Amino acid sequence: MTKTLAVAVPGPFLAPLDYLPPSDSPQPPIGSRVRVPLGRREVIGIVTAERDQSTINESRLRAVTRVIDEAPLLPTSLMSLIAWAARYYHHPIGEAYATALPARLRQGQPAVPGEQTYWRITTTGREQSADAWQKRAPRQAMLLQALKDNDALAAGDLAGLGGDARGALQRLVERGFAEAIKRSDYGTIQAETTAPAPVLNDAQATTAARIMPGEGHQAILLEGVTGSGKTEVYLDAIARATEMGLQSLVIVPEIGLTPQLLSRFRRRLNARIAVLHSGLADGERLNAWLAAAHGRADVIIGTRSAVFVPLARPGLMIVDEEHDASLKQQEGFRYSARDLAVLRAHRAEVPVVLGSATPALETLANAAQKRYLHCQLNERAGNARPPSMQLLDMRGQPTQEGLSQPLITRVGEHLEADGQVLLFLNRRGFAPVIICHECGWLAECERCDARYTYHRGRRRLHCHHCDSERRIPDACPQCGSVDLRPLGLGTERIEAALEAAFPETPLVRIDRDTTRRRGGFEQQMAAAVRGDARLLLGTQMLAKGHHLPAVTLVAIIDADQGLFGADFRAAERLAQLVVQVAGRAGRAERPGEVVIQTHHPEHPLLQTLIHGGYPAFARTALLEREAAGLPPSRAMALLRAEAVQREAPMRFLRAASRIAPQYRGLECLGPYPAPMEKRAGRFRAQLMLQADERAVLQTMLEAWVPQLQPLREARAVRWSIDVDPTETL
Numbered sequence: 001m002t003k004t005l006a007v008a009v010p011g012p013f014l015a016p017l018d019y020l021p022p023s024d025s026p027q028p029p030i031g032s033r034v035r036v037p038l039g040r041r042e043v044i045g046i047v048t049a050e051r052d053q054s055t056i057n058e059s060r061l062r063a064v065t066r067v068i069d070e071a072p073l074l075p076t077s078l079m080s081l082i083a084w085a086a087r088y089y090h091h092p093i094g095e096a097y098a099t100a101l102p103a104r105l106r107q108g109q110p111a112v113p114g115e116q117t118y119w120r121i122t123t124t125g126r127e128q129s130a131d132a133w134q135k136r137a138p139r140q141a142m143l144l145q146a147l148k149d150n151d152a153l154a155a156g157d158l159a160g161l162g163g164d165a166r167g168a169l170q171r172l173v174e175r176g177f178a179e180a181i182k183r184s185d186y187g188t189i190q191a192e193t194t195a196p197a198p199v200l201n202d203a204q205a206t207t208a209a210r211i212m213p214g215e216g217h218q219a220i221l222l223e224g225v226t227g228s229g230k231t232e233v234y235l236d237a238i239a240r241a242t243e244m245g246l247q248s249l250v251i252v253p254e255i256g257l258t259p260q261l262l263s264r265f266r267r268r269l270n271a272r273i274a275v276l277h278s279g280l281a282d283g284e285r286l287n288a289w290l291a292a293a294h295g296r297a298d299v300i301i302g303t304r305s306a307v308f309v310p311l312a313r314p315g316l317m318i319v320d321e322e323h324d325a326s327l328k329q330q331e332g333f334r335y336s337a338r339d340l341a342v343l344r345a346h347r348a349e350v351p352v353v354l355g356s357a358t359p360a361l362e363t364l365a366n367a368a369q370k371r372y373l374h375c376q377l378n379e380r381a382g383n384a385r386p387p388s389m390q391l392l393d394m395r396g397q398p399t400q401e402g403l404s405q406p407l408i409t410r411v412g413e414h415l416e417a418d419g420q421v422l423l424f425l426n427r428r429g430f431a432p433v434i435i436c437h438e439c440g441w442l443a444e445c446e447r448c449d450a451r452y453t454y455h456r457g458r459r460r461l462h463c464h465h466c467d468s469e470r471r472i473p474d475a476c477p478q479c480g481s482v483d484l485r486p487l488g489l490g491t492e493r494i495e496a497a498l499e500a501a502f503p504e505t506p507l508v509r510i511d512r513d514t515t516r517r518r519g520g521f522e523q524q525m526a527a528a529v530r531g532d533a534r535l536l537l538g539t540q541m542l543a544k545g546h547h548l549p550a551v552t553l554v555a556i557i558d559a560d561q562g563l564f565g566a567d568f569r570a571a572e573r574l575a576q577l578v579v580q581v582a583g584r585a586g587r588a589e590r591p592g593e594v595v596i597q598t599h600h601p602e603h604p605l606l607q608t609l610i611h612g613g614y615p616a617f618a619r620t621a622l623l624e625r626e627a628a629g630l631p632p633s634r635a636m637a638l639l640r641a642e643a644v645q646r647e648a649p650m651r652f653l654r655a656a657s658r659i660a661p662q663y664r665g666l667e668c669l670g671p672y673p674a675p676m677e678k679r680a681g682r683f684r685a686q687l688m689l690q691a692d693e694r695a696v697l698q699t700m701l702e703a704w705v706p707q708l709q710p711l712r713e714a715r716a717v718r719w720s721i722d723v724d725p726t727e728t729l
């Protein structure tokens with residue numbers, strides 16, 4: 001009997017397919033890439049196992065046509081993590097591998113590092129003052145500073161700088177301030193000089209002592225208020241891992257991987273650091289991946305998919321801002337990088353640290369059940385004092401475009417006292433709706449169950465769900481009236497109101513529109529941090545992660561949009577956002593103040609948050625989830641379906657529900673149309689599964705999911721499974 005090879009190939013196959021070994025070339029080892037025929041095409045797959053026999057008749061088996069890697073590309077430990085993830089999330093195995101591999105390797109290119117360009121500062125450049133260049137060429141000034149701070153910049157580092165960073169760099173080269181060098185290596189950069197670490201305070205030292213690379217697995221929740229010095233604790237543990245010759249994997253949310261953070265890590269660690277994020281060119285991504293796999297990087301900092309990077313000598317895993325929604329992939333392979341990092345650390349027998357000022361309720365529940373060690377940093381590091389929070393009752397208040405009179409007064413006082421003010425509104429554009437004042441007609445997107453957002457700057461209506469745009473009509477298409485009015489608030493509108501109220505005060509608005517148009521989130525953030533702008537206005541881009549030491553007042557312009565969200569996590573998200581935004585204030589010597597505008601000041605969520613902070617909120621929210629039988633007290637999965645034809649998703653889901661295996665303690669709810677049924681021209685519906693036990697849910701899905709594709713009704717829809725969904729919309 002011939003041996004067969006199990007090969008994970010791209011396509012909708014939940015398990016690897018069987019192939020015969022190649023007839024001529026040497027046998028491919030497990031974990032290597034091979035070319036195999038699939039239908040009429042040839043594809044690249046990964047050998048996942050050797051089998052003594054196949055369930056398929058040998059005459060029908062096809063053979064591997066070419067072996068790409070003579071040595072395994074992936075270690076078996078990583079392969080079993082990928083296989084576990086594919087099974088747990090019920091996603092095709094080949095696509096799980098595709099997520100784990102850099103594009104170059106998916107395309108069959110050799111697994112060797114390629115040549116890479118770096119930029120370095122020259123002696124002349126080092127003599128330049130970045131401040132002096134600030135007025136004339138702000139982007140060049142920023143790059144100059146970045147070059148001074150880092151021994152070299154790779155193209156991948158420029159991604160976060162936004163705008164035409166490459167053009168600006170070219171001009172620095174022309175001026176003789178910077179030079180390009182090419183090196184054929186792994187693309188890790190090690191700073192030549194390291195900055196001294198601060199002496200950890202007692203709370204930090206106690207926590208750091210519990211993170212013990214080289215001493216086995218331990219999952220640690222590091223709950224620390226913003227500015228409490230969590231990053232210093234990470235750096236301490238990473239430095240110890242590096243000294244022991246062990247690698248550290250640091251996973252951060254997309255928005256958190258900033259040049260600021262990278263410089264801080266590079267300056268502080270005597271380590272070779274590789275970076276993995278979506279902005280990298282394919283060659284850079286491959287280099288960083290190989291650096292991790294071959295043990296040429298000591299620290300790997302990356303976004304979500306970095307959880308799948310091979311590590312030669314794993315020693316420590318860190319997930320920063322572990323509550324952040326971007327750690328869960330929201331399409332295709334819907335894995336949670338946080339949960340996989342914990343599993344991976346467990347299997348690799350290394351410590352894992354989940355850090356946040358506002359931990360996810362799941363994580364808090366795990367800590368309460370003693371699965372994770374719960375460490376807390378309750379005080380801000382240095383001398384910074386926590387901000388005071390208060391609610392501003394909007395009922396009956398006269399407002400100026402969403403700003404209440406008391407708020408305007410408060411802003412004025414802080415500006416007067418030389419403070420910096422941050423205003424937060426999580427909605428870009430001028431107004432979320434445009435309405436006819438005569439007949440009540442609303443401008444609605446034709447492709448979505450949603451209203452168009454009015455963008456005054458661009459003079460367009462824009463749908464934030466499908467990205468479609470149209471002109472603003474001259475008159476109401478229903479009654480012909482020309483009295484069309486914007487309704488509700490967006491950042492553009494607040495900007496206009498602030499400019500009217502404080503015409504002399506420099507203001508910077510940071511949202512997806514301004515960072516695209518005016519070039520560069522980082523550049524604007526730099527202006528914000530330096531304090532050039534006294535008024536900072538923005539969406540959650542502004543809210544996350546950045547140190548804004550001069551901010552003395554934070555205003556949350558509209559808390560109400562989060563209070564009544566359709567998703568069961570809406571309250572959790574609102575609380576996290578409020579606390580994160582509040583955390584921007586008063587980081588340095590100045591105490592901060594936070595005001596929250598709301599029409600529902602008596603709302604229990606807001607009351608608990610104001611008086612008890614996030615921990616009190618989380619306790620209440622966990623009790624509510626338990627009472628409602630929602631995660632984390634129960635396990636959840638969604639079967640989603642969408643189609644151009646309205647009835648098709650519901651028909652498919654009803655058929656799926658009919659064949660759903662029954663288990664005690666497991667319920668199948670629905671199907672029901674999604675809260676926003678139509679999006680981008682497709683109708684969406686879902687079926688919700690809830691179970692007392694995660695294992696029961698998994699058993700059920702294992703029996704059920706393979707039966708879905710063969711359903712006749714499946715042909716008319718696109719469907720997907722979402723295990724542990726983080727949004728149910």
Ligand code: ADP
Pocket residue numbers: 198199200201204224225226227228229230231232233381382
């Ligand atoms: P977090 O990650 O919790 O937001 P950081 O680690 O970024 O906090 O620390 C906030 C600020 O406090 C930083 O400027 C940091 O350099 C400083 N800091 C942290 N720990 C200490 C310490 N032990 N002594 C002095 N300064 C510290």
Ligand code: ZN
Pocket residue numbers: 436437438439440441476477478479480481
């Ligand atoms: Zn009208």
Ligand code: ZN
Pocket residue numbers: 445446447448450463464465466467468680
């Ligand atoms: Zn739309």
